[in-house]
Amino acid sequence: MNASEFRRRGKEMVDYVANYLEGIEGRQVYPDVEPGYLRHLIPATAPQEPEKFEDIINDVERIIMPGVTHWHSPYFFAYFPTASSYPAMLADMLCGAIGCIGFSWAASPACTELETVMMDWLGKMLELPEAFLAGKSGEGGGVIQGSASEATLVALLAARTKMIQKLKTTSPELTQAAIMDKLVAYSSDQAHSSVERAGLIGGVRLKAIPSDGNFAMQASALQEALQRDKAAGLIPFFVVVTLGTTSCCSFDNLLEVGPICNKEDLWLHIDAAYAGSAFICQEFRHLLNGVEFADSFNFNPHKWLLVNFDCSAMWVKKRIDLTGAFKLDPVYLKHNHQDSGLITDYRHWQIPLGRRFRSLKMWFVFRMYGVKGLQAYIRKHVQLSHEFESLVRQDPRFEICAEVTLGLVCFRLKGPNRLSKALLERINSVKKIHMVPCHLRDKFVLRFAICSRSVESTHVQLAWEHIRELAGEVLSAEKE
Amino acid sequence: MNASEFRRRGKEMVDYVANYLEGIEGRQVYPDVEPGYLRHLIPATAPQEPEKFEDIINDVERIIMPGVTHWHSPYFFAYFPTASSYPAMLADMLCGAIGCIGFSWAASPACTELETVMMDWLGKMLELPEAFLAGKSGEGGGVIQGSASEATLVALLAARTKMIQKLKTTSPELTQAAIMDKLVAYSSDQAHSSVERAGLIGGVRLKAIPSDGNFAMQASALQEALQRDKAAGLIPFFVVVTLGTTSCCSFDNLLEVGPICNKEDLWLHIDAAYAGSAFICQEFRHLLNGVEFADSFNFNPHKWLLVNFDCSAMWVKKRIDLTGAFKLDPVYLKHNHQDSGLITDYRHWQIPLGRRFRSLKMWFVFRMYGVKGLQAYIRKHVQLSHEFESLVRQDPRFEICAEVTLGLVCFRLKGPNRLSKALLERINSVKKIHMVPCHLRDKFVLRFAICSRSVESTHVQLAWEHIRELAGEVLSAEKE
Numbered sequence: 001m002n003a004s005e006f007r008r009r010g011k012e013m014v015d016y017v018a019n020y021l022e023g024i025e026g027r028q029v030y031p032d033v034e035p036g037y038l039r040h041l042i043p044a045t046a047p048q049e050p051e052k053f054e055d056i057i058n059d060v061e062r063i064i065m066p067g068v069t070h071w072h073s074p075y076f077f078a079y080f081p082t083a084s085s086y087p088a089m090l091a092d093m094l095c096g097a098i099g100c101i102g103f104s105w106a107a108s109p110a111c112t113e114l115e116t117v118m119m120d121w122l123g124k125m126l127e128l129p130e131a132f133l134a135g136k137s138g139e140g141g142g143v144i145q146g147s148a149s150e151a152t153l154v155a156l157l158a159a160r161t162k163m164i165q166k167l168k169t170t171s172p173e174l175t176q177a178a179i180m181d182k183l184v185a186y187s188s189d190q191a192h193s194s195v196e197r198a199g200l201i202g203g204v205r206l207k208a209i210p211s212d213g214n215f216a217m218q219a220s221a222l223q224e225a226l227q228r229d230k231a232a233g234l235i236p237f238f239v240v241v242t243l244g245t246t247s248c249c250s251f252d253n254l255l256e257v258g259p260i261c262n263k264e265d266l267w268l269h270i271d272a273a274y275a276g277s278a279f280i281c282q283e284f285r286h287l288l289n290g291v292e293f294a295d296s297f298n299f300n301p302h303k304w305l306l307v308n309f310d311c312s313a314m315w316v317k318k319r320i321d322l323t324g325a326f327k328l329d330p331v332y333l334k335h336n337h338q339d340s341g342l343i344t345d346y347r348h349w350q351i352p353l354g355r356r357f358r359s360l361k362m363w364f365v366f367r368m369y370g371v372k373g374l375q376a377y378i379r380k381h382v383q384l385s386h387e388f389e390s391l392v393r394q395d396p397r398f399e400i401c402a403e404v405t406l407g408l409v410c411f412r413l414k415g416p417n418r419l420s421k422a423l424l425e426r427i428n429s430v431k432k433i434h435m436v437p438c439h440l441r442d443k444f445v446l447r448f449a450i451c452s453r454s455v456e457s458t459h460v461q462l463a464w465e466h467i468r469e470l471a472g473e474v475l476s477a478e479k480e
Numbered sequence: 481m482n483a484s485e486f487r488r489r490g491k492e493m494v495d496y497v498a499n500y501l502e503g504i505e506g507r508q509v510y511p512d513v514e515p516g517y518l519r520h521l522i523p524a525t526a527p528q529e530p531e532k533f534e535d536i537i538n539d540v541e542r543i544i545m546p547g548v549t550h551w552h553s554p555y556f557f558a559y560f561p562t563a564s565s566y567p568a569m570l571a572d573m574l575c576g577a578i579g580c581i582g583f584s585w586a587a588s589p590a591c592t593e594l595e596t597v598m599m600d601w602l603g604k605m606l607e608l609p610e611a612f613l614a615g616k617s618g619e620g621g622g623v624i625q626g627s628a629s630e631a632t633l634v635a636l637l638a639a640r641t642k643m644i645q646k647l648k649t650t651s652p653e654l655t656q657a658a659i660m661d662k663l664v665a666y667s668s669d670q671a672h673s674s675v676e677r678a679g680l681i682g683g684v685r686l687k688a689i690p691s692d693g694n695f696a697m698q699a700s701a702l703q704e705a706l707q708r709d710k711a712a713g714l715i716p717f718f719v720v721v722t723l724g725t726t727s728c729c730s731f732d733n734l735l736e737v738g739p740i741c742n743k744e745d746l747w748l749h750i751d752a753a754y755a756g757s758a759f760i761c762q763e764f765r766h767l768l769n770g771v772e773f774a775d776s777f778n779f780n781p782h783k784w785l786l787v788n789f790d791c792s793a794m795w796v797k798k799r800i801d802l803t804g805a806f807k808l809d810p811v812y813l814k815h816n817h818q819d820s821g822l823i824t825d826y827r828h829w830q831i832p833l834g835r836r837f838r839s840l841k842m843w844f845v846f847r848m849y850g851v852k853g854l855q856a857y858i859r860k861h862v863q864l865s866h867e868f869e870s871l872v873r874q875d876p877r878f879e880i881c882a883e884v885t886l887g888l889v890c891f892r893l894k895g896p897n898r899l900s901k902a903l904l905e906r907i908n909s910v911k912k913i914h915m916v917p918c919h920l921r922d923k924f925v926l927r928f929a930i931c932s933r934s935v936e937s938t939h940v941q942l943a944w945e946h947i948r949e950l951a952g953e954v955l956s957a958e959k960e
Binding site: 007035203353 | 581
């Protein structure tokens, strides 16, 4: 395919994309296909000779679309939102064309420098403490990771290296293995599974702190665990505070946990994967209070800030801690004047070596929406979730299971779990809307997450009517 | 921005992309900018109000392009190629529009199933042993990782978990830390730095086996290390064989190293990041002989197979080993009938949770080029590197430093390293072409990598003329 055919096909694809998104409401949100559906629609081997573009684009409707879960349908209320906006898509086209691999400053200076500046822009939108910004000569700064899981892992590895180095200095007789055997990381029992995974990968213990009645980690529970573990000879080194948990969007008590981490010299990482986007709004910024105690902070603009996946924003106060985790010789780093805030080699900040020019998406989105446009977007979603919440509260058959702070409503049918399970099963087999459940303690709960960029009050109202109707069926069946 | 503005701007962007790539030869391959150039061209904070698209696209030329290293310029001979093709860009547009997050089968069945089938297609192109293919009921299969670094890390973690579990079964008194303290991984001293990094992250020793005169790891050297380490009470568990090293594209002796790994029950991972694409050509397939001994195999279609970054192809013989690395309880896995080849949850195969619909790029590229088109592309690049090699060989002032097998030529000025260093410095300050160096033993070496999709014989000839001329200047200056 040469440039002139690309001009033609590219424009057709732009129309296809626009048609898809404009017409997405008309597509069934969750597919009908059975496992293994695709293999028999596709040849067993790649073609030897080139095929025509027409045949491929026709196959998109014939083979791909019937198996797509339409995350951007206004009837998609599952998981958490994943961002989609036209400015981000335009930027991604440009990113693909430039196609540089930005592992070092020299590999494409613009790729590195725009990222640093965009992370400062975003940090300022969140009113992050100055220490997290790169500025012209800061010790901190931001980096785009692929996902919150990677950010948590990178933070844990940095904390692990830092603690091992510290202990080896004070107790040179200790081996790395002896130290790792005693290291303990902590998170709430409501933390995302990727936190447990980071512990597994890093080869260290991770302990789940029991959350309170509001599914939040409190300082007292953490302190209890710290005392017990230290008495048992273990070495606490890392705490993950979650702001906006996956199951019910609860918030750990950062303002109280933070000072303990600082006092005990524990690396404090904040995972605000979903909720972080809301902190650009003044009325939600208080939820981030206490970030000043953290060593690293992460949230996903690719969830709720209109920057298409992947774009997970991570900041650290001391970049040298992060880059040090991937170096054998920390002395080398200390003398590396290049890593000064002026020249950044992002390959030392992350697990992979290669990286795309992802900051273009942030630049396009922030400029084309403006901060006010982004705030309006967040507010609209929060308003829709409260609208849904009040509908649920008006129906005495249902109960709200967790405080609704942002765009997620957790609710269930009162009574035994089998009722809510049956309701969700009906919802997802009728496929008019799509939702996923969670467990809150011993309760089976339905999660209604405001997700799509195009979701409006009418969709929320329709979804609720539909849920009520199916709930009626479930309850009638129960009585028979 | 609504759909109708996207239709307009998207088409403008398609033209911008086509213009950029058609005119890339006219742009200076390496930028003139100094560190920190970009910050003062951009406001210190994001705008409050939306800006116009025209202003943004104008800023691309004003702010971004002056700082871009043009990886797709036909005068770019640095690092290794990174793929760029129009079909992959079209697929990426579609991927952005669908915008699903494919962490599980249910999250978007098409995303998971197309990936499994495309990895089978590609595996068949490489004539991988049947055990690596998913098929309808295989125990193996392929997965798209973000980079070769991630693939190496995932393989190491899987091997670590497997060995720990094995030893805990036979010696229940051993702790995980006691085992990890004795685990040793091996690679050639020519292996990519990401292998060392995987060891660091995984918290295990990694030993570099001295390569031979052709920069290849031989079985004898590995065996020596194994014997010595086992005698010292260490526990070998993981070997990385590199096919096509980063510095000089040398090949470890897989056919001899493989059987040792199998005999000693060591996980064998093959890293063919760059060279792997060439194995779709019959005349290069022999370089992969011995893959049947491996547990995992990885290469990067996003380097040399026209599938834009990121797309790193990884296969394993036993998927359960991979998914087991990220689970606390392997017993659970054994009873998980879902992970049967029919339903795949790729989140268990990788470090991040989220994942894009990257197999669309493979599908578009394989179909629009056909296997023959892809083979022709590889062959053209190899031919160009041999053309450059023969030019170098005709000039008695130069020497070739490593066998030219694929698209990389390592050469230098005869004599002390300062000559070649001075030559490279001139090359990269004139910026007519761009190259990076490597060290082979004590020699400073220039790497000439055939990279761009649009590079032709004329560019190679011009590059050589230019290098010769600059070499003349260096040698004259030396005489003065």
